[in-house]
Amino acid sequence: MDDVLITNSLVKQYATVRAVDGVGFAIRRGEIFALLGPNGAGKTSTVRMLIGQTQPDAGEIRYLGAQGTSASVPPRELGYLPEERGLYLDQSVLRTLSYLGQLRGMAPKTAGEKAMAWLERLSLADRAKEKISALSKGNQQKVQLIAAVLHEPRFAILDEPFSGFDPINQELALNLIRELRDGGMTVLLSAHQMQLVERLADRILLLNQGRPVLSGTLAQLRRDAGLSQRLTLSFDRDADHDTLAAIPGVVAVERLNDRQAALLLKDDANLNQVLSALGGGAMLSNVQSDAVGLHEIYLRAVGPGA
Amino acid sequence: MRWVVAKWEFMRYFKWKEELMGIAVMLGIGLVMTLGSAAFEWSKSSQRYSVAVLDSVGLEFKLPERSQISIERIAASDLTWKTEQVGLGQIDALVTIESLDSAEVLLHKEPAFKSALQSLLDNARRDVALRGAGIEAERFESWTQPMAMNLRYHESGEAPASQGDRLIVIGFLLLLLSGVFTCFAYFFTSITSEKQARVTEQIISAIPVQTWIDGKLIGISLLGIKSMATLTLWAGLVAFGVAQFAPELYAKLGRVGADKVLVGLLFILLGLAFWNSFLAGIAATIDDPNNSTRSALMLVPSIPTMLAFPMLSHPDNLAVVIMSWIPLTSMAVMPVRYALTDVPWWEVPCAAALLACCVFWMRKYASRIFRAGMFLYGKEPSFREMWAFVRHGG
Structure with a gap:
């Protein structure tokens, strides 16, 4: 896949804060690229530079679009679901979508037709003429999501697309974003639901305090974070968590309850040695092994003590 | 694109239904006010007031055409029962005139015809005074009119709005x-x-x-x-x-x-x-x-x-x-x-x-x-x- 957006050494300085400090990454055409990090990590500042709302103080952005190279994603090629949600609550669903589509260059008729098709797809067609204020938070989020992709952008930035959704609608949104990707759209995703991001993102960039911390596929992130497996252990008596933490190859112990704990293992840890250190499993009533997830990597990379 | 925004902003607040409703309400209010005002004027002009007058001076009342006041001259012997009529609201006022300088007016309630009555008394008193001085009322009328002042502006000047x-x-x-x-x-x-x-x-x-x-x-x-x-x-x-x-x-x-x-x-x-x-x-x-x-x-x-x-x-x-x-x-x-x-x-x-x-x-x-x-x-x-x-x- 070729790159569609390349950034090098981006810097953004506000009055007393360096919000972005040497961030560089490349997003490939047609992939889902997740930009993650805690609050204040520099995600929003980076996104605002990508869409041209602010200019970088240093570094460069190159977007390789249909109209050539530009220093930000051009409005016609951009679909944007901002972190700050915003809809005209006093207006009808259909009118609002049609207006937002027209602002992205769609003809009024086309915008209306496509909006109706999307509303039907997301089970909102019967509410098209209602005011947005009459919709639930989840349905408003669906409208917001439609507004971001209605004009079939080449590049979509979806900031917290799952916000306000129940698990069923989260699944719906997840499949929708996958479909958009499969249809050729490049997606820059930012979300705090790590399990969903893990399932969705092709590649991930983890930021902390304005700087890149980890980047790559989930497997690369695991490797770079030095983590491999998560062992969930159940004991038939109270466990000594301090002893567990001292076992070679264990990076961290998460106390689940008195008789349960989860161990994070280094990527070079030997499972047999770890189990032997537990007394050959004499005290164990159950062992479950999983690959380390994004949640653990995230906490290890940007959590307290990182 | 600015016209897309302009249309949106305009249509956000311009709604045909509300607009027509507003016009209908305004028309309704106008109609009610016009009818109410006309009804009040008709009621006011059709109202008649009966005034009994005990005049010991000899005033001559000149009632204008379509006057709202009707004058009934009474004798001193009628004073008691006319007073009772005022009390019962059967007549609107009882006027007792004992000199050219003052008149006593007995009322049942605040008179809506006060200014008309005042004018009637003033004119009658003035006529007595004019007669005493040998002056015709019409001549006196013309003297008291303001002098006509016709303004003309020079053609090179500037007429005011x-x-x-x-x-x-x-x-x-x-x-x-x-x-x-x-x-x-x-x-x-x-x-x-x-x-x-x-x-x-x-x-x-x-x-x-x-x-x-x-x-x-x-x-x-x-x-x-x-x-x-x-x-x-x-x-x-x-x-x-x-x-x-x-x-x-x-x-x-x-x-x-x-x-x-x-x-x-x-x-x-x-x-x-x-x-x-x-x-x-x-x-x-x-x-x-x-x-x-x-x-x-x-x-x-x-x-x-x-x-x-x-x-x-x-x-x-x-x-x-x-x-x-x-x-x-x-x-x-x-x-x-x-x-x-x-x-x-x-x-x-x-x-x-x-x-x-x-x-x-x-x-x-x-x-x-x-x-x-x-x-x-x-x-x-x-x-x-x-x-x-x-x-x-x-």
Whole structure:
């Protein structure tokens, strides 16, 4: 896949804060690229530079679009679901979508037709003429999501697309974003639901305090974070968590309850040695092994003590 | 793209159903007021008052045609039962006249006919005095008339505006005031609600800020013009009604020439563009519409129009001439001057050009404040910060 957006050494300085400090990454055409990090990590500042709302103080952005190279994603090629949600609550669903589509260059008729098709797809067609204020938070989020992709952008930035959704609608949104990707759209995703991001993102960039911390596929992130497996252990008596933490190859112990704990293992840890250190499993009533997830990597990379 | 925004802004607040409902309500109120007022007038004019008079002086009452008062002269022997009739409300008043200087009036309730009775007594007393002096009443009448003073102006001089012209100009200023207040209301509602709904980022990622503010300016100015057009239509209907039912009153109204209309329209359009740009910038800095100190600034555009009212009586004053040039006030003052006095022809295009230039600058600088203001949540910029936005573009 070729790159569609390349950034090098981006810097953004506000009055007393360096919000972005040497961030560089490349997003490939047609992939889902997740930009993650805690609050204040520099995600929003980076996104605002990508869409041209602010200019970088240093570094460069190159977007390789249909109209050539530009220093930000051009409005016609951009679909944007901002972190700050915003809809005209006093207006009808259909009118609002049609207006937002027209602002992205769609003809009024086309915008209306496509909006109706999307509303039907997301089970909102019967509410098209209602005011947005009459919709639930989840349905408003669906409208917001439609507004971001209605004009079939080449590049979509979806900031917290799952916000306000129940698990069923989260699944719906997840499949929708996958479909958009499969249809050729490049997606820059930012979300705090790590399990969903893990399932969705092709590649991930983890930021902390304005700087890149980890980047790559989930497997690369695991490797770079030095983590491999998560062992969930159940004991038939109270466990000594301090002893567990001292076992070679264990990076961290998460106390689940008195008789349960989860161990994070280094990527070079030997499972047999770890189990032997537990007394050959004499005290164990159950062992479950999983690959380390994004949640653990995230906490290890940007959590307290990182 | 600015027309897409303009149409959206206009249609956000213009709703046919509500518009027609408003017209229907206005017509209903007008009808009720007209009918109520006519019924009151009919009731008032058809009312008759009976007054008993015990006159020991010998006054002669000359009742006008269709007088509401009927006089019944009584003898002293009738005084007791006439007093009782007043008490029972069977007659309205009992007047006892014992000298030319005073009369005692016995009443059952406050008299609606007091001034008519006073006039009747005055005239009767005056006639006695005139007869005593040997003067005819008609001659005395002519002496007391004011001397006719016919004003003529030299052909090289300048005739003042008529009362009718002033009335038209007052109508123009009220119209302007309505336009300014309409725009104020819509800008305030539109922008503060957009800030509260946080649509800014979404819109600005799609179109440039200047396009957004331009679209808003056009859309909301059109709402102001629509409001003024509606009022003009109402005024036209009222004028039509006056022309049908009171032609003598209609004849006193000033006539509006096409040139005055054009000058008025030109300055209305430029003035609204100028002040609406200002409103857009200020509204974007308001964080909490209920408690913001900035809300008062939104009333500034009404000041020029308010200032123009006292100038109606002295449209040639030097201060008025200067204010008709200054872009802050020319929107209201130049059309007033043009309608009421002779303005050298070159002054109008020059003042309009000056205002147009200021529209350009105001639009540019207001959009800088707008851009910065729309991204500020939870705080309002200080005036120093706003000045920095103007200078450095936020």
